[in-house]
Amino acid sequence: MNIIVILFPLALGLGLAGLAGFFWCMRTGQYNDLEGSGWRVLQDDDLADDQSPHANATRQPERAL
Amino acid sequence: MAAQQDLSVFVRHHDGIDGMELAIDGIRCAGCMHAIEKGLKRDSGILSARVNLALKRVTVEWREGVLRPEAVIERLARLGFKAYPFLPSEQQDSVTREEARLLRYLGVAGFAAMNIMLLSVSVWSGNASDINPVTRDLFHWLSALIALPTAAYAGRPFFESALRALKAGAVNMDVPITLGVVLALGMSVVETWNHAEHAYFDGAVMLLFFLLIGRYLDQMMRRRTRDLAGNLAALKAETATRLERDGTTIVVPIAAVSPGDLVLVQPGERVAIDGLVETGQSEIDQSLVTGETMPMLVAPGGRVHAGTTNLSGALTVRVEAAGSGTLLDEIDRLMAQAVESRSRYVHLSDRAARLYAPLVHATALATLLGWIAFGLPWQQALIIAITVLIITCPCALGLAIPAVQVVAASALFRRKVMLKEGDALERLAEADMVVFDKTGTLTLPEPELLNADSLDVSIVRQAAALAAASRHPLAQAISRAAGNPAPVRNVHEHQGLGLVALVDGSEMRLGSVSFCEAQAEADLVAATFPTTSLIAWRHGDACAVFAIGQRLRPDARACIAALRQLGLGVMILSGDREAAVASVAQELGIATYRAAMRPDEKLLALADLAAGGCKILMVGDGLNDAPALAKAHVSISPVSAAHLAQAAADIVFLGDSLAPVASSILIARKARRLMIQNLWFAVLYNAVAVPIAIAGLATPLVAAAAMSGSSLIVTLNALRAGRTAASAAERTPS
Numbered sequence: 136m137n138i139i140v141i142l143f144p145l146a147l148g149l150g151l152a153g154l155a156g157f158f159w160c161m162r163t164g165q166y167n168d169l170e171g172s173g174w175r176v177l178q179d180d181d182l183a184d185d186q187s188p189h190a191n192a193t194r195q196p197e198r199a200l
Numbered sequence: 201m202a203a204q205q206d207l208s209v210f211v212r213h214h215d216g217i218d219g220m221e222l223a224i225d226g227i228r229c230a231g232c233m234h235a236i237e238k239g240l241k242r243d244s245g246i247l248s249a250r251v252n253l254a255l256k257r258v259t260v261e262w263r264e265g266v267l268r269p270e271a272v273i274e275r276l277a278r279l280g281f282k283a284y285p286f287l288p289s290e291q292q293d294s295v296t297r298e299e300a301r302l303l304r305y306l307g308v309a310g311f312a313a314m315n316i317m318l319l320s321v322s323v324w325s326g327n328a329s330d331i332n333p334v335t336r337d338l339f340h341w342l343s344a345l346i347a348l349p350t351a352a353y354a355g356r357p358f359f360e361s362a363l364r365a366l367k368a369g370a371v372n373m374d375v376p377i378t379l380g381v382v383l384a385l386g387m388s389v390v391e392t393w394n395h396a397e398h399a400y401f402d403g404a405v406m407l408l409f410f411l412l413i414g415r416y417l418d419q420m421m422r423r424r425t426r427d428l429a430g431n432l433a434a435l436k437a438e439t440a441t442r443l444e445r446d447g448t449t450i451v452v453p454i455a456a457v458s459p460g461d462l463v464l465v466q467p468g469e470r471v472a473i474d475g476l477v478e479t480g481q482s483e484i485d486q487s488l489v490t491g492e493t494m495p496m497l498v499a500p501g502g503r504v505h506a507g508t509t510n511l512s513g514a515l516t517v518r519v520e521a522a523g524s525g526t527l528l529d530e531i532d533r534l535m536a537q538a539v540e541s542r543s544r545y546v547h548l549s550d551r552a553a554r555l556y557a558p559l560v561h562a563t564a565l566a567t568l569l570g571w572i573a574f575g576l577p578w579q580q581a582l583i584i585a586i587t588v589l590i591i592t593c594p595c596a597l598g599l600a601i602p603a604v605q606v607v608a609a610s611a612l613f614r615r616k617v618m619l620k621e622g623d624a625l626e627r628l629a630e631a632d633m634v635v636f637d638k639t640g641t642l643t644l645p646e647p648e649l650l651n652a653d654s655l656d657v658s659i660v661r662q663a664a665a666l667a668a669a670s671r672h673p674l675a676q677a678i679s680r681a682a683g684n685p686a687p688v689r690n691v692h693e694h695q696g697l698g699l700v701a702l703v704d705g706s707e708m709r710l711g712s713v714s715f716c717e718a719q720a721e722a723d724l725v726a727a728t729f730p731t732t733s734l735i736a737w738r739h740g741d742a743c744a745v746f747a748i749g750q751r752l753r754p755d756a757r758a759c760i761a762a763l764r765q766l767g768l769g770v771m772i773l774s775g776d777r778e779a780a781v782a783s784v785a786q787e788l789g790i791a792t793y794r795a796a797m798r799p800d801e802k803l804l805a806l807a808d809l810a811a812g813g814c815k816i817l818m819v820g821d822g823l824n825d826a827p828a829l830a831k832a833h834v835s836i837s838p839v840s841a842a843h844l845a846q847a848a849a850d851i852v853f854l855g856d857s858l859a860p861v862a863s864s865i866l867i868a869r870k871a872r873r874l875m876i877q878n879l880w881f882a883v884l885y886n887a888v889a890v891p892i893a894i895a896g897l898a899t900p901l902v903a904a905a906a907m908s909g910s911s912l913i914v915t916l917n918a919l920r921a922g923r924t925a926a927s928a929a930e931r932t933p934s
Contacts, residue, residue: 139335139338146315147315150314150315151311153311154308154311161300161303161304161307166303167254167255168251168252168254168255170253171230171251171253171254174229174230174233174234174253175230175233177230178230178234
C-alpha cells in the first residue's frame with residue numbers, strides 16, 4: 136500500500152498540470168477564435184517570407200488581451 | 201464627395217501603440233483571413249493584424265502617430281473588404297469576463313470531479329471486496345482535501361445567486377442546489393470522521409460540474425448573440441458630415457458628434473442625428489420613424505429626426521440633445537414604461553424551481569421526522585434525509601433548459617435568425633397573436649418601381665440612365681429597376697422639381713408630374729396605384745409615369761398563411777395613412793388593421809390586447825415601433841430596422857424574406873416542447889430515485905449513476921431541438 140504515497144501525488148500533480156495548462160490557454164486567448172486557428176496551421180507564410188512572420192505569430196496571442 | 205474622415209474615437213492608445221478593432225463584412229473563409237492579415241502586415245506601419253474568424257473581426261495595431269485609422273480602412277477596402285470600426289461596449293466586456301469566470305470554475309470543477317471519482321471508484325470496489333478501513337479513510341480525507349476548496353471556489357455562482365434570491369424573499373433553483381452541496385459536504389466530513397463506509401464528496405462535486413456546464417452553455421449563447429448583435433451595430437454605424445468653424449467638412453462617426461455641432465445633410469442621405477434645420481429646404485422621408493410614407497416638407501426652424509431620409513435639398517442641421525418634448529424623448533419615456541412591464545416575465549426554469557424547491561425540502565424533512573418516529577437514532581435519520589436532498593438535486597434540471605436553448609439558437613442562426621435574449625425562445629413559443637408594423641416590415645425598406653410591367657423596357661432604360669445621376673431615393677428606385685445603368689452626362693438637377701439633360705438633341709426630363717407636364721398620364725397610373733409616389737418622364741412627345749412605392753416582402757403572403765396555419769391571429773398596427781395600410785391589409789388578407797397610430801397609441805393597443813389574454817409577438821422596424829417592441833410579450837425586427845427598434849427587439853432576422861418569422865415560431869415551439877419534456881423527465885427520475893433514497897438504500901454509487909445518467913439523457917433529448925425542428929420548418933410552405 137506504500138505505493139499510494141507516490142502514486143497519489145503523481146496523479147494529482149498530473150491533473151493539476153492539466154488544469155494549469157487550461158488556465159494558461161484561457162489567459163493567452165487561445166479560445167477567442169476557435170475557427171481561425173484550425174486554418175492558420177495550414178498557412179505556409181513561415182516558409183519563404185523574409186519578414187519572419189513566425190516570430191510574429193508566436194508573440195501575438197499575449198498581445199491579443 | 202471625398203470628404204475627410206475622422207475615426208479617432210475608435211482608437212485605443214496603450215504604451216505608444218494604437219489599436220483598433222474592426223468588424224468586417226464579407227469575410228468567410230481561411231483565404232479571406234490570410235489575405236487580410238498578409239495584406240495589412242505588408243504595410244510597414246502596422247505592427248500586427250489578427251483576424252478573429254469566429255467573430256468576423258480584425259484587431260489592428262500600429263505605432264502611435266505612424267498611421268491614421270482611416271488608412272487602415274482604406275487599405276482593407278483595397279484588399280476587397282469593407283471594414284467598420286468597432287467600439288466594444290462596457291456591457292460586452294462584462295459578459296465576456298463573466299464567461300471566462302465560468303469557464304475557470306468549470307475547469308476546476310472538472311478537474312476535481314475526475315480526481316475524486318478516481319478515489320471513489322476505488323472505495324466502491326473496495327467496499328464490495330475487502331478494503332482496509334484505514335485506506336478507505338485516507339481516500340475519503342484526500343477526497344475532502346480536493347472537494348472542499350473546489351466547492352468553495354467553483355460553487356460561488358450558485359451560492360451567490362441563492363443568497364441573492366433568499367435576501368429578496370424568493371426561492372430559485374440555486375437554493376436547493378446550495379443546500380444540497382453544503383449539506384452533502386458537511387455530512388461527508390462528519391461521516392469520514394466517524395470512519396463510515398460512505399461519503400458524498402464525489403456527488404457534491406459532480407453536481408457542481410454538471411450544473412456549471414449548463415450555466416456555461418447559457419452564458420456562451422448569450423455572449424455569442426451579443427457579439428453578433430455588436431457586429432451588426434458596427435456594420436450599421438452611421439456617420440455624419442460635420443461642418444467645422446472654418447467652413448471645411450469632415451465625416452465623423454455619430455459617437456463624435458455633440459449637441460451644438462452643425463451637420464450637413466446631402467439629398468439622398470440618411471439623417472443621422474436629431475436637430476433643428478438651420479439653412480436649406482427639403483422633403484424628408486419619415487417612414488422609418490413614423491411609418492408614414494408621404495414625404496414631409498421641412499424649412500429652417502423645422503425639426504428632423506435620426507433615421508429619416510433627406511430627399512431633395514441639402515440641409516444644415518444644428519444638433520440637439522434629446523430634450524424634453526422631442527420625439528426621441530417621448531419614445532425614451534414610453535420605452536422605460538414598456539420595459540418595466542416586460543420584466544415581470546418569469547422564466548420557465550424559475551417557475552419549475554418555485555414548485556420544486558418547497559417540495560424537495562418538505563420531502564427531506566418528512567423523511568427525517570418519519571425515520572425518527574420509526575425509532576432510528578437522529579444522526580442516522582439526518583443522514584438519510586440529506587441523501588434525499590442530494591439525490592433530488594436538480595442536476596438534470598440545470599441542464600434541461602440551457603442545452604435546448606443552445607441547440608435551438610444555433611438552428612435559428614442557420615436560418616439567419618439571431619436570438620438576442622435566451623428566454624425569447626420560451627416567450628416566442630407562447631405567442632398566439634402576431635402584430636405587424638407595415639412600412640419596412642411587411643414591405644421592403646427601400647422603395648421600388650411598381651408598374652414596370654406596363655412600361656416599355658426602352659423607356660425604363662432611358663429614364664434609368666437619367667435617374668442614375670441623382671441620389672434621390674425615388675430616382676434611385678428607377679435606376680435599380682433597370683439594373684443601375686451608367687448615368688447620362690451633363691445632367692442638371694432642378695431643386696425639388698427633377699432632372700434635365702440633353703439627349704439626342706432634345707431635352708429629356710425626369711421629375712414631378714407637373715415638371716414634365718404629364719397630368720393626363722399620371723391620373724391613369726394613379727387610378728391603378730393609388731398610394732404610390734409618381735415620377736414622370738418626358739422626352740419630346742414620349743411620356744411615361746412611374747409609380748414608386750413600397751413593395752411587399754417577397755414571401756409575406758406565404759408567411760401570413762403559415763402563421764395562420766400555426767393558429768396565430770394576425771393584425772397590422774401602422775403609423776401610415778389609412779389608404780396605404782388598407783391596400784396592404786387587403787393584399788395579404790388581413791382583416792384587422794389600424795392606421796395612423798402614434799407610438800403611445802400602439803402601446804395602448806398592445807396593452808388592450810394583452811389585457812384580453814393575448815400573448816403578443818410584435819414584428820416591427822421603425823423608431824415608432826420601439827416602445828411596442830419592448831412592451832410586447834416577444835418581439836422580432838428585421839436587420840434593416842432603426843437602431844433603437846433593433847435594440848428593443850428580442851430577435852433579429854437578416855435578409856429580405858419574412859419567412860424567418862414563421863420558422864422561428866416553429867423552432868421555438870419545438871424547443872419549448874423539449875424543455876418541458878426534459879422537466880418532466882427530471883420529475884420521472886425523481887419519482888424513481890427518491891423512494892430509494894427515502895428507504896435509506898441510496899449509496900454514493902447510486903447517486904453518481906443517477907446523476908450522470910439523467911444529465912446524459914436530458915442533453916441527448918436537447919440535441920433533437922436542432923434536427924427535427926429543421927425538417928419541420930422546411931416542410932411548411934415558406
